[in-house]
Amino acid sequence: MEVIGLNENNAKIVVVPGEVVTEERKKLGQHVYLHQGRIYSDCLGMARIDGDSASVVPLEGKYVAQAGDLVVGVLISEKFAGYTTDVNHFYPAFVSKKELPENLKPGTIVSAKVAHVNEMNELELEQSRVFYGGDLISVSPVKIPRVIGRNGSMLEVLKRGTGCSMLVGRNGRIWLKGSNVGLAIKAVEIIEREAHLDNLTDRVTSFLREEGRKAEAAKYA
Incomplete structure (x- = not known):
C-alpha cells in the first residue's frame, strides 16, 4: 500500500501548497483539503499520516489564535479597564484589570488563555498570570x-x-x-x-x- 507524503522508509517529507498528501480516504487534519478524492496540502510543511488522519505541519507562518490557546505576552500600556498586551498576533490583545488587579508596568510578562477571538481577529484573554524575572x-x-x-x-x-x-x-x-x-x-x-x-x-x-x-x-x- 503506497502512502503519498511519506518516503520509502515511512518518514515524513516536505510538501508544498497544492501537492498531494495522500490518495487514500483519511480524516482531514490541519492544513489539508480534499479535491476529487485526493488530499492536498495548503501550505509548505511536513506531510503527516497518522492512522486514519492526514495533516501537514507548517514550516513557517504567523500565530493564528484559537480560543483556548495558552499565550505568553508583554503588557504594552494601561487602559482604564485593563491592559493592552502584545501576544505576537495581528492585533494587541486585551486583559481586564479583573484578571490582573495589581498596578503593573509596561514590559511585564504575563501568560493567559485566549477566551475569545472576534470577527476582527481581536483577542480577549482570561486566566492571566504575572511572571517576575526570567x-x-x-x-x-x-x-x-x-x-x-x-x-x-x-x-x-x-x-x-x-x-x-x-x-x-x-x-x-x-x-x-x-x-x-x-x-x-x-x-x-x-x-x-x-x-x-x-x-x-x-x-x-x-x-x-x-x-x-x-x-x-x-x-x-
Missing part, C-alpha cells in the same frame, strides 16, 4: 508543537536537562527562568532549526547530556 524568547509559532513535543515529552526533556522553569505559549513566546537559561535557549534553537527532522527528541536529549558532561568536567579542570 527571560522571554520568541520562536516561529508553527514550531511550538515541536518545542512541546507529544504529550509534553520535549518540554520535559528541556526542563530536566537544563533545570529551568519554562512556560511555552502557542503564540511563539517562551518564558524561561533558572541558572542555565543559556543552555535552554541553545536547545530551543536546535528544535527550531531542525523541526522538520525525525528523532528530534533523541538529538536534543543527547545534546543536553553532552553539555552536562562538559559542565561537570569543567568543575574539576
Whole structure:
C-alpha cells in the first residue's frame, strides 16, 4: 500500500501548497483539503499520516489564535479597564484589570488563555498570570508543537536537562527562568532549526547530556 507524503522508509517529507498528501480516504487534519478524492496540502510543511488522519505541519507562518490557546505576552500600556498586551498576533490583545488587579508596568510578562477571538481577529484573554524575572524568547509559532513535543515529552526533556522553569505559549513566546537559561535557549534553537527532522527528541536529549558532561568536567579542570 503506497502512502503519498511519506518516503520509502515511512518518514515524513516536505510538501508544498497544492501537492498531494495522500490518495487514500483519511480524516482531514490541519492544513489539508480534499479535491476529487485526493488530499492536498495548503501550505509548505511536513506531510503527516497518522492512522486514519492526514495533516501537514507548517514550516513557517504567523500565530493564528484559537480560543483556548495558552499565550505568553508583554503588557504594552494601561487602559482604564485593563491592559493592552502584545501576544505576537495581528492585533494587541486585551486583559481586564479583573484578571490582573495589581498596578503593573509596561514590559511585564504575563501568560493567559485566549477566551475569545472576534470577527476582527481581536483577542480577549482570561486566566492571566504575572511572571517576575526570567527571560522571554520568541520562536516561529508553527514550531511550538515541536518545542512541546507529544504529550509534553520535549518540554520535559528541556526542563530536566537544563533545570529551568519554562512556560511555552502557542503564540511563539517562551518564558524561561533558572541558572542555565543559556543552555535552554541553545536547545530551543536546535528544535527550531531542525523541526522538520525525525528523532528530534533523541538529538536534543543527547545534546543536553553532552553539555552536562562538559559542565561537570569543567568543575574539576
